Amino acid sequence: MSTTFTLDTATSRANPTPSPMKRLTVPAIQRRKFEGKTQEPLVMLTAYTARQAQLLDPHCDMLLVGDSLGQVIYGLPSTLPVTLDMMIAHGAAVVRGSYHSVVLVDMPFGSYEASPQQAFASASRIMAETGAAGVKLEGGVAMAETIGFLTQRGIPVMAHIGLTPQAVNALGGYGARGKTQEEHAKILSDARAVAQAGAFSMVIEGVLEDIANAVTDSVDVPVIGIGASARCDGQVLVTEDMLGMFERTARFVKRYDNIAETISHAAQRYAADVRDRSFPGDDQVYRPKI
Numbered sequence: 001m002s003t004t005f006t007l008d009t010a011t012s013r014a015n016p017t018p019s020p021m022k023r024l025t026v027p028a029i030q031r032r033k034f035e036g037k038t039q040e041p042l043v044m045l046t047a048y049t050a051r052q053a054q055l056l057d058p059h060c061d062m063l064l065v066g067d068s069l070g071q072v073i074y075g076l077p078s079t080l081p082v083t084l085d086m087m088i089a090h091g092a093a094v095v096r097g098s099y100h101s102v103v104l105v106d107m108p109f110g111s112y113e114a115s116p117q118q119a120f121a122s123a124s125r126i127m128a129e130t131g132a133a134g135v136k137l138e139g140g141v142a143m144a145e146t147i148g149f150l151t152q153r154g155i156p157v158m159a160h161i162g163l164t165p166q167a168v169n170a171l172g173g174y175g176a177r178g179k180t181q182e183e184h185a186k187i188l189s190d191a192r193a194v195a196q197a198g199a200f201s202m203v204i205e206g207v208l209e210d211i212a213n214a215v216t217d218s219v220d221v222p223v224i225g226i227g228a229s230a231r232c233d234g235q236v237l238v239t240e241d242m243l244g245m246f247e248r249t250a251r252f253v254k255r256y257d258n259i260a261e262t263i264s265h266a267a268q269r270y271a272a273d274v275r276d277r278s279f280p281g282d283d284q285v286y287r288p289k290i
């Protein structure tokens with residue numbers, strides 16, 4: 001007997017008119033900042049593949065196709081070598097694998113910083129070739145003009161401030177930001193600038209908790225934290241970090257499973273079965289019916 005995988009999404013995905021489960025929208029996400037008394041935090045995880053997106057989608061508000069895929073799936077030393085083509089291939093896969101969450105695609109290093117025009121050329125390719133709902137880009141005051149340019153031309157932008165990994169060479173590492181008065185003030189002005197420019201939301205990464213709280217209180221768009229504060233309007237983690245795929249991760253990661261161990265254990269048992277010829281067994285070979 002073959003194994004059948006069932007998902008809570010299976011029924012609605014098979015339904016030709018899945019109107020009750022319409023995809024969330026960027027304006028709906030933006031409104032969540034001031035909706036309801038409880039202001040339920042927004043849930044975001046990264047996704048890089050269609051199947052991963054299928055599994056995460058029912059539980060999330062947003063799926064981020066992060067340029068962290070450079071390190072997480074391509075084994076690159078940083079996010080800097082990630083290309084627009086890589087982001088587009090994975091972005092399209094995640095859109096195909098999801099039907100509920102807002103899908104956002106990271107703009108990779110070198111695809112947007114030179115000018116608003118360069119950013120529009122790259123972002124419009126992402127939008128047209130993936131079907132994503134918006135893009136994310138790193139930077140504050142310096143990117144405000146570009147964020148306005150994209151937003152006014154119909155491309156929703158999520159900004160990313162604080163610890164911005166594409167600037168690792170300038171920052172000197174992945175240490176938390178905001179430890180000096182100057183840095184603290186810079187992060188606050190970055191937050192205000194990107195919100196003012198039209199970003200519908202922003203990620204704040206790797207900053208002192210007080211700064212994340214101050215940013216959350218001082219802008220009128222949802223602030224999504226990673227290594228930030230529980231008081232942010234939402235949280236994001238890299239899915240593989242959260243699943244326990246890596247031995248070493250940043251302090252801000254909470255592990256909800258240990259899939260590294262699960263995978264190693266399964267591979268070990270498979271290898272043993274192959275080596276002692278117990279795989280394939282009777283159930284896995286084709287024989288003529290008698």
Ligand SMILES: Nc1nc(=O)c2c([nH]1)NC[C@@H]1CN(c3ccc(C(=O)N[C@@H](CCC(=O)O)C(=O)O)cc3)CN21
Nearest residue numbers: 068071072079165173174175176238241249250251252
């Ligand atoms: N798997 C993965 N998870 C991420 O969160 C992530 C990526 N990759 N790649 C792109 C960036 C890089 N990020 C990182 C990478 C390392 C640390 C880290 O190890 N931080 C140390 C402090 C380092 C220091 O003080 O110099 C820590 O202990 O938190 C943090 C964020 C976040 N992003």
Ligand SMILES: CC(C)C(=O)C(=O)O
Nearest residue numbers: 046066067068203236
């Ligand atoms: C860690 C998140 C916020 C990100 O930017 C990425 O996955 O690249």
